Amino acid sequence: MLAKINRQKDFKIYLIAGILVAILIGGLLLSGVASAAPNNSIGGLVWNDQLDADGIQDAGEPGIGGVTVNLYDAVDGVIGNGNDTLEKTVLTSPSGAYLFDSPEISTPNDYYVEFVIPIGSGLAFSPKDAGDDTQDSDANTGTGQTDLISLALNEGVGNIDAGFYTPPTIGDFVWNDLNANGVQDFGESGIGGATVYLYTFDDTLVDTQTTAYNGKYSFSGGAVIAGDYYVQFVTPTDFTPSPKGVGAANVDSDADVGTGKTAVFTVTAGSTKDDIDAGFFQSATLGNFVWDDINGNGLQDGGELGIPGVTVTLYDTTDAEITNMPTNASGYYTFTNLVPNTYYLHFSGPIGYVASPKDQGANDSLDSDIDTTTYKTDNFTLAFGEVQADMDAAFFNPGAIGDFIWSDLDGDGVQDGGSEVGIDGVTLQLYRDVAPIGTLDGSDVALGSPVTTASGGVYDFTDLPAGDYLIDITDTGGVLTSYALTIGSDPQAVTLSAGSDYNNADFGYQEQTASIGDFVWTDLNGDGVQDGGSEAGIDGATLQLY
Structure with missing residues (x-):
């Protein structure tokens, strides 16, 4: 040309x-x-x-x-x-x-x-x-x-x-999402020192940036040309990614919560893409222990092992399930990366077990925190970055103590059947034999309310942990007023193993309907006849019946 x-x-x-x-x-x-x-x-x-x-x-x-x-x-x-x-x-x-x-x-x-x-x-x-x-x-x-x-x-x-x-410019902001809602709210500051990668659409690394003190970052210059890219954010230490794609494009978080990657986007020469942001929050952690409370006292005692496989479910206050997990082989569980919020826990409980008493003792890290009926904890609030490792649950394998109070007509201490029937209406109180010495003393603890014999003299104390007990016949209704004990002791001591049913705690009573007596006197003339007059009665004489 x-x-x-x-x-x-x-x-x-x-x-x-x-x-x-x-x-x-x-x-x-x-x-x-x-x-x-x-x-x-x-x-x-x-x-x-x-x-x-x-x-x-x-x-x-x-x-x-x-x-x-x-x-x-x-x-x-x-x-x-x-x-x-x-x-x-x-x-x-x-x-x-x-x-x-x-x-x-x-x-x-x-x-x-x-x-x-x-x-x-x-x-x-x-x-x-x-x-x-x-x-x-x-x-x-x-x-x-x-x-x-x-x-x-x-x-x-x-x-x-x-x-x-003129190179495109790609940015913009990594921030501390204080309420973990995935939206840049007023007062939520940037996170400095966060690593940000820029990749081409076919996974070729183009550039790496570190956010400034205010959370800002920018890719520009010769490394960035017109084309298709995505950004990957590295989760800062002790933070968790916020939800993606919540709200307007210029205030939301664009990072996938699993990979940290954004969707692929296109930039042209000289253009500015300044809405590629990522929110992170300081997540909370929750745990800790489900154990076999052998003695059922609601406290973690030496030698009491964890229970594996108990399902622990986390709910928010709307009763929406957040997540669940089983306890590990040692009885521990841990929920991580939780959004700070108010929650409660439910424990499934191992088959055949019942819950131990709640909130026993002064050390919250050693007690059980679940209701004995619902197996739920109270509501609790997790703060940003909090680690709460004291939400525990105790269960024990329950046993039972019982059996029978009967009318021992012949007083031989043996249940002969026939006319030797049970006695209903007799009250009994169960005590924990704390010492244990086999008799009631000031250290013994009454367990629950008294039970009353029914259905032919039958009684039963249930849902009992392993331990030493005393059965005391209180007979508050006076049913046994005219009876005498022929077999067993009152109180009766029983040592119960975990999960066992002790059904030999029987009591035999014989009704006292006959009497022998009458008069000891001074037989002045020795004729063996009560002559009256000066032959008066003798007080204080001791008599033995054979």
């Missing part, structure tokens, strides 16, 4: 392959692109790769004027050895063209060109060597320097080009 001439002075006219080319004497190509370069010259084009930043000169991508271009003589044929010589500096023409020729270039020799990004322009270099050498960019994206250009005698090259583009 024939170059268009914009000025009418200070230029040379070259005839190359039958085409006129206008060159400024100062070394600047005014306009147009020649099909061949003059002898002993290096030239090319600096253009705005604004459409796609692909490093290829596309239609509609104009040249950039006023860009500094340096020509270096690579003295020893190696770039960057410290002895390179700056031969000349030129500025590109308004159309983006430049040319170095004689006398600064002599052949044969080795040169390289350096393109300088205009200060404050925000431009970056396009990808290097992206295609056809007559159309691509030859500048290193980091240094702006070309590869070594080795000119043969009288050789000229005219395709040493550089593409620039």
